[in-house]
Amino acid sequence: MNKTDIMILSRLQRDAALSVGDLADIVGISKSACWRRIKKLEAEGVINKQVTLLNASALDLSLTVFISVRTNQHNEKWAKQFRAVVRDIPGILEVYRMGGELDYLIKAVVKDMPDYDKLYQQLIQANLFDVTSNFVMEEIKHTTELPI
Numbered sequence: 001m002n003k004t005d006i007m008i009l010s011r012l013q014r015d016a017a018l019s020v021g022d023l024a025d026i027v028g029i030s031k032s033a034c035w036r037r038i039k040k041l042e043a044e045g046v047i048n049k050q051v052t053l054l055n056a057s058a059l060d061l062s063l064t065v066f067i068s069v070r071t072n073q074h075n076e077k078w079a080k081q082f083r084a085v086v087r088d089i090p091g092i093l094e095v096y097r098m099g100g101e102l103d104y105l106i107k108a109v110v111k112d113m114p115d116y117d118k119l120y121q122q123l124i125q126a127n128l129f130d131v132t133s134n135f136v137m138e139e140i141k142h143t144t145e146l147p148i
Contacts, residue, residue: 001046004029006148008037009046013145016050053144061091061109064136065116069104072129085126091119 024034
């Protein structure tokens with residue numbers, strides 16, 4: 001990957017709706033060269049997908065919660081069940097298997113506390129040992145841009 005590829009990726013991270021022509025002008029290459037580079041980056045898996053980021057508050061999803069999960073069942077059967085449960089809960093945005101004190105960390109967005117309780121009731125179907133929830137009071141920084 002060269003400097004031009006990094007410039008393309010940086011711009012696309014900020015605004016994936018840029019036309020290939022506009023992106024080519026910004027980066028300083030021809031439209032066809034820009035298109036070929038984008039296609040190459042997609043084929044290599046560097047560009048995973050393009051999405052539209054929505055404003056959760058504007059959609060009445062103003063409560064963000066980080067859920068810490070510990071389990072006392074470290075086996076494939078339990079892990080498979082846990083994955084199925086979290087995959088099917090719409091408010092869950094991210095799930096990570098962790099090293100250290102926590103087994104899993106979950107990020108979710110919900111409308112309010114009663115909505116969180118509904119999510120929690122679905123989540124505990126995974127037979128969890130210990131669940132701790134932390135609610136976001138203020139979002140200080142949020143970005144999807146990787147530091148390339």
